[in-house]
Amino acid sequence: MDKGEYTPGRDTGGKKIIAELRGVSKRFGAVLAADDLNLAIAEGEFLSFLGPSGCGKTTALRMLAGFEAPTEGEVLIDGEVVNTLDAHLRPVNMVFQQYALFPHLTVAQNIGYGLKQRRPRLPKTEIAEKVANALELVQLQGFEDRRIWEMSGGQQQRVALARAVVNEPKLLLLDEPLAALDRKLRKEMQIELQNIQRRLGITFILVTHDQEEALSMSDRVCIMRAGKIEQIGSPQDLYDRPRNRYVAGFVGSTNFFDGKVAGVSAQVATVTLSNGQDVTGEAVHDVRPGQDVTVSVRPEQIRLSATAGEDSLQVTVLNRIFLGEHTEYLVRHDSLGEFLVLAPRIAELNEGPFNTGDVLRAFWDPGAALVLENT
Amino acid sequence: MRLYSIFVYLFLYIPIGVIAIFSFNAGRHASQLQGFSTQWYGKALNNPFVMDALQTSLTVAFFSALFASLFGTMAAVALQGIKGPLRTVFDGLIYIAVMIPGIVIGIATLIGLVTLFDLINPAIAAVWPEGVTAPKLSMGMGSLIAAHTMFTMALVVIIVRARLAGMDRSLTEASSDLYATPMATFRQVTLPLILPGVLAGFLLSFTFSFDDFIIAFFVAGSETTLPIYVFSSIRRGVTPEINAIGTLVLAASLIMLVTAQILLRRGEKRKT
Numbered sequence: 001m002d003k004g005e006y007t008p009g010r011d012t013g014g015k016k017i018i019a020e021l022r023g024v025s026k027r028f029g030a031v032l033a034a035d036d037l038n039l040a041i042a043e044g045e046f047l048s049f050l051g052p053s054g055c056g057k058t059t060a061l062r063m064l065a066g067f068e069a070p071t072e073g074e075v076l077i078d079g080e081v082v083n084t085l086d087a088h089l090r091p092v093n094m095v096f097q098q099y100a101l102f103p104h105l106t107v108a109q110n111i112g113y114g115l116k117q118r119r120p121r122l123p124k125t126e127i128a129e130k131v132a133n134a135l136e137l138v139q140l141q142g143f144e145d146r147r148i149w150e151m152s153g154g155q156q157q158r159v160a161l162a163r164a165v166v167n168e169p170k171l172l173l174l175d176e177p178l179a180a181l182d183r184k185l186r187k188e189m190q191i192e193l194q195n196i197q198r199r200l201g202i203t204f205i206l207v208t209h210d211q212e213e214a215l216s217m218s219d220r221v222c223i224m225r226a227g228k229i230e231q232i233g234s235p236q237d238l239y240d241r242p243r244n245r246y247v248a249g250f251v252g253s254t255n256f257f258d259g260k261v262a263g264v265s266a267q268v269a270t271v272t273l274s275n276g277q278d279v280t281g282e283a284v285h286d287v288r289p290g291q292d293v294t295v296s297v298r299p300e301q302i303r304l305s306a307t308a309g310e311d312s313l314q315v316t317v318l319n320r321i322f323l324g325e326h327t328e329y330l331v332r333h334d335s336l337g338e339f340l341v342l343a344p345r346i347a348e349l350n351e352g353p354f355n356t357g358d359v360l361r362a363f364w365d366p367g368a369a370l371v372l373e374n375t
Numbered sequence: 376m377r378l379y380s381i382f383v384y385l386f387l388y389i390p391i392g393v394i395a396i397f398s399f400n401a402g403r404h405a406s407q408l409q410g411f412s413t414q415w416y417g418k419a420l421n422n423p424f425v426m427d428a429l430q431t432s433l434t435v436a437f438f439s440a441l442f443a444s445l446f447g448t449m450a451a452v453a454l455q456g457i458k459g460p461l462r463t464v465f466d467g468l469i470y471i472a473v474m475i476p477g478i479v480i481g482i483a484t485l486i487g488l489v490t491l492f493d494l495i496n497p498a499i500a501a502v503w504p505e506g507v508t509a510p511k512l513s514m515g516m517g518s519l520i521a522a523h524t525m526f527t528m529a530l531v532v533i534i535v536r537a538r539l540a541g542m543d544r545s546l547t548e549a550s551s552d553l554y555a556t557p558m559a560t561f562r563q564v565t566l567p568l569i570l571p572g573v574l575a576g577f578l579l580s581f582t583f584s585f586d587d588f589i590i591a592f593f594v595a596g597s598e599t600t601l602p603i604y605v606f607s608s609i610r611r612g613v614t615p616e617i618n619a620i621g622t623l624v625l626a627a628s629l630i631m632l633v634t635a636q637i638l639l640r641r642g643e644k645r646k647t
Contacts, residue, residue, distance in 0.1 A: 065552060066551075066552075067548055067552075087548070087552050088552070088553075088554050088555055088557075088560075089554075093552055093553065094552045096545050096548070096549055100543060100545035100546050100548065101549075102546060102549070102550075102564060103568070104567045104568060113550070113553050113563075117553060117554040118554065167553070167554070
């Protein structure tokens with residue numbers, strides 16, 4: 001790769017780079033688990049790797065932790081190449097998916113484990129003090145002498161977090177840390193993780209397959225597919241300007257309509273949908289006339305009305321779900337198929353509510369549609 | 376089917392039960408019950424030959440169990456790091472080692488050691504200073520311990536391997552992630568977690584060595600272990616004294632086996 005080439009993953013907005021992947025690939029036998037990853041992580045940021053299982057996100061994390069060595073490329077932590085540096089020598093700590101707490105040690109011994117390994121040795125009083133502070137941070141005061149198996153799943157999660165942050169690592173790696181918790185607890189922990197990250201200012205790198213988790217907590221999200229980075233950006237960036245169909249589908253819910261580009265002018269593309277109807281949309285990335293593309297329209301940007309012009313789509317209401325603030329309609333177009341519409345309460349008061357079987361017109365503002373690469 | 380299994384158990388355990396019952400016989404004949412008495416236990420424990428053999432057996436059992444659990448654990452930990460066909464071969468060899476009949480191990484060890492001593496003894500004599508009697512390696516306590524270590528080590532490997540396999544791999548990764556060197560990880564995480572297995576392996580090895588007659592018979596040389604003593608005194612007729620010794624050995628073995636089981640169970644619970 002050309003050194004001068006602009007790579008969005010390398011742009012940290014002028015902040016200090018704490019860790020970096022430079023053209024990193026990892027091969028397990030015939031499987032290419034990570035394929036030419038380029039990414040710079042800024043000090044103090046909260047970055048997530050998001051993707052389905054097997055997309056290489058965990059491999060990327062394990063290469064940062066030191067459990068895997070890259071086949072090609074360089075892994076840098078704080079400016080130093082650490083490709084073959086063993087995990088125990090890296091200033092990095094990890095929160096494991098199943099927590100990996102030591103069952104033969106107490107809560108306090110688990111948290112103090114990393115501090116105990118330091119050479120020269122830390123005084124016992126200092127270790128005890130730091131452990132007490134860490135317990136306070138995760139709100140587990142008084143649990144010092146408990147055994148791990150006496151703790152609930154949520155408490156174990158907190159111990160695992162305390163065991164990692166107590167060492168004040170340069171990078172805190174979190175491997176699907178909330179996957180084992182129930183929904184309510186997961187929400188609470190999401191907020192708590194964010195608070196802790198802000199208070200400590202430690203760089204957090206999270207691996208998750210849960211888009212909501214990634215979007216709600218991170219400063220930047222790195223979307224992965226089949227070992228490659230598809231797009232890196234702030235949650236809003238990814239939501240508003242997805243690079244292709246895959247990213248758009250991964251970030252929030254959306255409706256896709258297949259079509260062919262009829263013409264492009266100044267980032268606005270006219271697309272002929274499969275039913276012959278022309279729609280216009282913003283072309284986030286360059287598209288050529290004649291190219292097969294996908295038009296993505298978010299459900300909340302589609303409006304329903306009994307009275308609308310010719311250029312709208314005629315649809316039949318299949319289902320209606322009242323969600324309080326919003327009402328979700330599943331509608332069907334004769335040739336374009338089914339899609340979702342999210343109507344806000346205010347629109348419902350204006351016109352509607354509509355019932356199953358109603359024949360309506362669906363339309364959206366010209367700027368609401370995105371024309372995306374078909375991949 | 377149930378009746379059948381009851382008969383199988385009776386068939387297995389009645390002879391053992393009879394020995395235990397007759398060890399409390401007041402009379403001096405093995406075939407006639409003549410009231411209850413513990414005199415034969417006293418006789419057995421006051422017999423200097425019995426006590427001598429017991430001491431030999433305990434020493435051999437202790438040291439062979441110690442070496443077996445040490446080397447067996449080392450082997451198990453090393454095998455954990457091996458993958459692929461090599462591991463399958465090693466696993467197979469370990470299981471075969473457990474199943475080889477004692478008599479084969481006995482003969483093989485005897486021939487092997489005799490050949491070895493024949494090679495080494497002249498060599499030692501050659502380098503030994505003039506005028507001093509050169510030491511001669513021969514069958515005895517050393518060969519007993521070596522042979523027992525060899526055949527009980529496979530047991531330890533299997534037990535410790537099972538513990539290691541049940542251990543979450545992320546635990547050693549977590550330890551490494553928390554700055555522990557590989558040695559520190561072994562000491563602080565792996566060893567404490569497999570310790571119940573190691574102890575159970577020690578107790579089983581001890582029991583197997585203590586009870587072994589066949590292999591000991593081949594390699595004991597001039598030493599007499601308790602099973603060898605029992606065998607040789609039986610040729611002079613079964614006395615209640617022999618029954619008493621048998622019952623004591625049985626009780627000691629059972630206690631150790633139960634302790635080993637409890638250790639393994641406890642370890643199992645703590646693992647999760």
